[in-house]
Amino acid sequence: MDNLCHTLVGAALAQSGLKKRSPLGTATLLIAANLPDLDVISLAWGNTAGLAFRRGWTHGVLALSLSPFLLAAAMVGFDRVGKRGGARFWPLVGLSAIGVGSHPLLDLLNTYGVRWLMPFSNRWYYGDTLFIVDIWVWLLLGAGVLMSMRRERYGGSDWRLPARAALGAATAYTMGMFMVGRLAVAQVRFELNAAGVSTPRVLASPIPVTPIDRDVVVDEGEGYLVGSIRVGGNFVPGSHWPKRAPSTDMDDPAVSMAASTPAAATFLWWARYPSYIVDRRGNTTVVHFIDLRYARSPESSFGTLSVPISSAQLALSRPH
Template identity: 50%
Template sequence: MDNLTHSLVGALIGQAGLKRKTGLAMPALIIGANLPDVDAACFFWLDGVEHLGFRRGITHGPIAWVLLPLLLAGLLYGFDRWQARRGKRPEARLPVNFKWLYALALLGCLTHPALDWLNVYGIRLLEPFSSRWFYGDTLFIIDVWLWALLGFATWFSLRREKRGGEWRRPARIAIAVGLAYIGVNAGITAQQERHGSLHAVIAFGEHIRIGNGFVLEGPVAAEVIANPVPFAFWKRELMFGRDGRWLQEKCWTYDDCFAEPLGEPICEFPDMVVGHTDNSQLDAFLFWSRAPFAERAPDGSVILRDARFYDPRARDRFSVALPDVECEPLANPSP
């Protein structure tokens, strides 16, 4: 998720009452909720799409969950002592307890991978013990409805606290509503993936049309992705693929749907990309990509893209060019 969402989650946990456990609790929660994103520093030394193979890995895994909060708690504790020695420590600040600082930094840090798992980008939750990617396919990476809920609840809780009212209850209610919202979205994704599995079989397998329905013959191994979209949280962008060929579902009505290929024109998936290569850009892309397919470049070469992020306005951010590989058109590009 985006860093505003991470920050609001940390702040809301504090407003639920935990900020009264120790001095500097809110910085521990808010900074802790963003701490795994220190891997964004990789943009300073990695080129092109190499960052795709580095992000959401080692700093989002179990070792980082323990060590990053420990580092943050030590820095905050040292900062408090440094202010006290200089006579600059605010009088209103609660006494700082290192154990509580660490516990809150750890809690904030754990919310980060939990939220990152919810979108289609993916996260390597077990790094460095395993490089497997996990996908929740539940929320769009920037969810404005979650922003509105968390932002309003944080503001309302702070306002009540300033006026001497009950300020913990609004935060706790907002956390419960936020969890329910995530649960509803998970249910929508599950329902849409079941719907998409039927269309994947229709698109990739043998079928016989009978009236408005289908009689299907034989299972088809195809991956189905229900991709959340911006703003309309109740909708999903359904796509399904197999062997480097990805189709996107288009519907005129709920019962009148068809699948069209992603990429135009598309190519056979190049054999040279399988296994180890000496191209660091290609290696990083293939390690990260969940739905790769090959598209013909204007010069007849190949561009590898990912179906999850096939957007004409930003697709170069998630693609790698293979100028020395010739595009071989699919024998049967239509579903």
């Protein structure tokens, strides 16, 4: 999820009453809720390098186990340097663990996924439940936090209730979105299987703003079918896309050569539904790799990688 969502979760947890466990409780929860995203520094080495590193080490069980202690120690140290006094290590460890733990749970909910078991396993886990930027979660949590803070400011004894209600409402909304996604997948499978179409994998991705609509990618074995569905309605098929696989590389040496580059190897490892478009212009062939989770065009700002291959490179790759 986006960092505003993580921050609002941290704020709602604080306003639910957890901040009273120790001085600096609110700050600890806000920092902890965003702490795993320290891996954003990997983008300094390029977007493709970021794909290989993000939602891995800092989101895995080892970092999740150690970071609460490190953050709590840092907060106690900050408290002592500022001569504030009162910050307690073990309560802050507990708050840090709650905040840090909330982060990969939220990240699990979208189609990007998270690598829970890093560094012991590089496997991705996907929830396919919420769009990465969900304004309804923002509104629910934001309203709860603001109402809670207002009541607290004016001395209301029940100031914790709005934040707790917001957390409950956001949880209920998420559960509803999970069911919407599963119903969409089941409907697509039913319709395509009835038509004799194989459906080894079906992705029903949440889209912005509209909770009952899903963007669909169907793995048909030899290729992909994309389309859309609204819960309660029928699957609306769109276009067919080729599947990037070793068998397709045999048909086009440009695809094989492009796929063997380090950047493409990383991108294809990360992609769940990798397809491609081959663009031949003059002496250069450009292979556009596309992850159909996020893109349908090489011009998309995310989920694509373009690899140029010169005619000279292709000539060298041909057997003599």
